[in-house]
Amino acid sequence: MTKANSSGREVHVAVAVIERRGRILIARRPDHAHQGGLLEFPGGKVEPGETVQAALIREIAEETGLKVPEDSLAPVIGIRHDYGDKRVFLDVWHTRDAIGEAEGREGQPVDWLDPSELRDDQFPAANRPIIRALRLPGVLAISGPFDEPRKGLEILESSLAVLDPDEPAMVMLRAPDLSEDAYLAFAEQAVRRCRELGHLPLLHGPAERYTRIPSAAGIHLPWREARTLESRPVPVSAWFGVSCHDEAQLAHAAALGADFATLGPVLPTESHPGQPALGWPRFQSLVARATLPVYALGGLGPEDVPRARELGSQGVAGIRYWWRESD
Template sequence: MTATQSPVPEIHVAVGVIVREGRVLIARRPDHVHQGGLLEFPGGKVEAGETVQQALVREIAEETGLSLSETSLEPVIGIRHDYGDKRVFLDVWRTSEASGEPEGREGQPVDWLEPEQLRDQDFPVANRPVIRALRLPGVLAITGAMTSADDGLASLEGGLGQLEASGATCVVLRAPELSPEDYVRFASKAVALCTGQGLTPILHGSPEIFDAVPGAGGLHLPWSEAQALASRPVPESVWLGVSCHDADQLAHAAALGADYATLGPVQPTRSHPGCPAMGWEQFEALVAQAVIPVYALGGVGPGEAVAARRLGGQGVAGIRFWWRSDR
């Protein structure tokens, strides 16, 4: 950039994820505007003197006729993206309490879609993390300590009832105590068990582990594995998660193309008694900088999922709320 050039200003955009009966309100952008013809979550520019909540209430009413309450809005994620000719900050908020029936008051088609119907290619590229946040559960289950593959499978089976009650639909199959050979044996059977129960099994470890165990729904990288990678090691069709502990690690996870990250420990844990907890205030500050969905990890359970979401997180990840051997 030369001395006579000025940086492209950033546009602050309030984005609404409006949910009704499990479906999300989507609009199609007019052909003549930036990114025309693509789908979008409704919303618009935050004007001078407005809070993002005020802007969202105004924009949704103007665009769709729906009425929102500012107090019903919960933060989802903040995304900064540079399109080259335009820089945007998407400030995304969610509500399930919109009243009225939506209509495209600016001539745009609107519709309610299931989260599974949202495809990356139909939206501006900056919307990818929003789609991930809608598809991911608010509670991410992680397997706990096990002495053998058989012990792990027994604990997994024993925890299925508690898992269902928690609302978790994805299970990270973490077992650092097992040898690589035993882990493959455990994970192969656990993948079949989880799939049969309608759960998404996510392997934990290296990219080689993902190649060794067919049928998994994703891979969760410990930081020791993630830090050595420069690109996404698994297909886009499966989940990729990364264990993170600070802002730099979250940024690296995003650069890898991760779909989500865990961040912690947020609170003290029995499993890591000497590890200092960051606390909810630091969690909120780090999540505000992240451009992928982030789960709170460490000393948290389903009861803290709402608190985590109100601070901008995806929800909570944990072991003890469901894993039999850790009770």
């Protein structure tokens, strides 16, 4: 990646996530460079008058020898970060269609790694949201209403059958109608069943629930819980999400160290009649300024994943497309 200058202006950097057979192309920065010795994704500074796509195609060819079709590039996330000696905007794009064999044409070692092999401390600090985006699935399935644990487990069992067994989903175990004891009884068994099927079960509600059921993959906090916090409430080994509805809430979630956020409602929903919807243009605008992966929420299903990703989000979150309501 081309070295950015150290002036007070924000430097626009194009970053490429090049995927091939499920593995990601990674390089190691020269020891003498800014953040030297750390791993990085290919890319470099966008020159004046240059589009980010053109910058990616140029930089990838110069650094690795790969050719990238412009129409194969799709946005992943935009990240603003202040290193102290420089401010950068990482404009991250993804492709699966790079042509050729990768080589370090600037003398840098390159390798194809599985997303699970990417570690935060091996990359510059600004890359953390990129790593999260690569590990997170495109679908966040949320449980719908039920009034007692046994019924919830019955519905969960039939609902899990709707999810693609070859595409692990993140499953948010949301049950606002249950008492605390009832929720924990439901969640303990639900976490076990989700794990058996290869999905990632998230608890929902107060952060303390994760200490009661640490076998969960993590926790998602409603805004009323997240707003009272000043720091990340769970270990970095656990997934941590926050429900957001506007730019200020997204910024607070990022400041807490959240791994992702849900944002909505994007479209009108039956579960929240009368609540104003963001609409796709507003959603896109908010995602463009967010510094963490964002799921679109509200009136959406898996068929909306391509559009949501095109607008820069991680994917979609929803209830009705998969949760099988009881009769």
